[in-house]
Amino acid sequence: MSVTTNAAPLKIAEPWFDEVETKGVADVLASGQLIQAQRVLELERAFAEETGLAQAVMVSSGTAALHLAMLACDIGPGDAVAVPDYTFVATANAVACAGATPVFVDVAPDTYNMDPAALRSLIEWMPAQGGGFRLRMIMPVHQFGLPAEMDAIAALALEHGLVLVEDAACALGSRYRGGKIGAWGRAACFSFHPRKVITTGEGGAVVTNDVALADRLRALRAHGFAVPPHRPELVEPGLNYRMTEMQAALGLGQMAKLPAILDRRRRLASLMTRALAGLSWFAPPQAPPHLSPNWQSYVGLLAERVDRTKVIAHMASRGIETRPGATANHLLKAYRDCPPAMTPACPVSAMLDARTLALPLHPLMQPADVERVADALRAYQAE
Ligand SMILES: Cc1ncc(COP(=O)(O)O)c(C=O)c1O
Incomplete structure (x- = not known):
């Protein structure tokens, strides 16, 4: 595209x-x-x-x-x-x-x-x-x-x-x-x-x-x-x-920049969550009160009906890189086919594997970049 x-x-x-x-x-x-x-x-x-x-x-x-x-x-x-x-x-x-x-x-569906x-x-x-x-x-x-x-x-x-x-x-x-x-x-x-x-x-x-x-x-x-x-x-x-x-x-x-990096990440993440509020088909990442993330990645969950490949292509057409979140390891060939796959079912992980989406978040971004990401996501026709 x-x-x-x-x-x-x-x-x-x-x-x-x-x-x-x-x-x-x-x-x-x-x-x-x-x-x-x-x-x-x-x-x-x-x-x-x-x-x-x-x-x-x-x-x-x-x-x-x-x-x-x-x-x-x-x-x-x-x-x-x-x-x-x-x-x-x-x-x-x-x-x-x-x-x-x-x-x-x-894994847990809210914290991954x-x-x-x-x-x-x-x-x-x-x-x-x-x-x-x-x-x-x-x-x-x-x-x-x-x-x-x-x-x-x-x-x-x-x-x-x-x-x-x-x-x-x-x-x-x-x-x-x-x-x-x-x-x-x-x-x-x-x-x-x-x-x-x-x-x-x-x-x-x-x-x-x-x-x-x-x-x-x-x-x-x-x-x-x-x-x-x-x-x-x-x-x-x-x-x-x-x-x-x-x-x-x-x-x-x-290391000398670490406090500033963490501060910028926290501010940008909170701006992103606010900018995405009310979007019915994208659930922003959760942070329960006892857990303070460093916002190393900003990974939300798409509704089941949304085609992630199309969302990624839509964002790319606006010059914005997005990616799937992490992987359900038990579905990977090396762990699926080999004896080590002595694993009970991991349905939540399989669901997250299919539906999570990472948005850009890094300390060189400005608040306007966050708005740009949120506007682009909102412009996607999820229905
Ligand atoms: C959870 C986790 N463990 C281990 C690694 C491996 O780190 P590295 O890429 O530095 O080898 C990564 C990231 O790449 C990771 O996200």
Whole structure:
């Protein structure tokens, strides 16, 4: 469909960089020190302080963070990990790539997050299934930056002796009952992909209060060599998941902007919700009072009768990028056809997979851009 507007294209996400990041990266290039060094350390300190955890381990992506967390928690063959069905595939992939089995939990229709009642059912249902899998870990996702129901999920982890690791890829700056995200379990994993609130191009971090776990993560991200104060010997086979100094320079610039980024996102999201009020066929994202999202993405729900492909084409014809929300993992070929698909039904996730729509929301947008998005959506003839 052709673009029928002269207005600048509006992307779903765009990073906010300025001369701080430009100079930071140029300084790294001039120094010749490209791989993990002082800037990565500095970013780790800043990130630990921001999240309130004792240790932050910077890595090359959010996926690398999740994979390392699996390895460092000794998750492997024979283990099962409960993950929400409605998420980006990296969550389940990290489990599968550690040799373990992801088991999918349905989500709540209002928050799109792991449903604690469905998690309880899964925990009670799994032992009867046989198959030689033992549930060892719960990995909730704070989808689109809205915190999962952590009181209930952490209580289930405690009750059943399960390891808890948060996939906080989207949730830097979000709050649960006023508290920060990342301290509920043994570790939490963040992503700095360009669609996240801060970006290093690709990049990620694992945070934890467990110093021994952090040491192991640091060894595993650099081939398996122990880190100081331990002797620098190869303690176990590891990977190369290090963050570069260029990424860290971007990260340091982004961390300085974090309060302003979060503030802009919150204002724009609230404007968007107001501008879309009364639209019968698009339900804006919900944020119950005890959950404060960072508005990493603005994802609403289309009425069943609305053809999402046509809405996306309609918005594109006005120069506005929109996208489906996340994916129902149990419907993906790799998880549908393989033995790991030992999953109870996830009807809510399947519904969200078909009907969610992400609208542009990023800190370079102006209030007029929000109006433009809302006007374009309103102009779609849904009947
Ligand atoms: C929930 C979730 N987990 C993990 C990831 C993986 O992060 P990355 O793209 O940095 O590997 C993403 C995003 O991309 C995500 O949205």
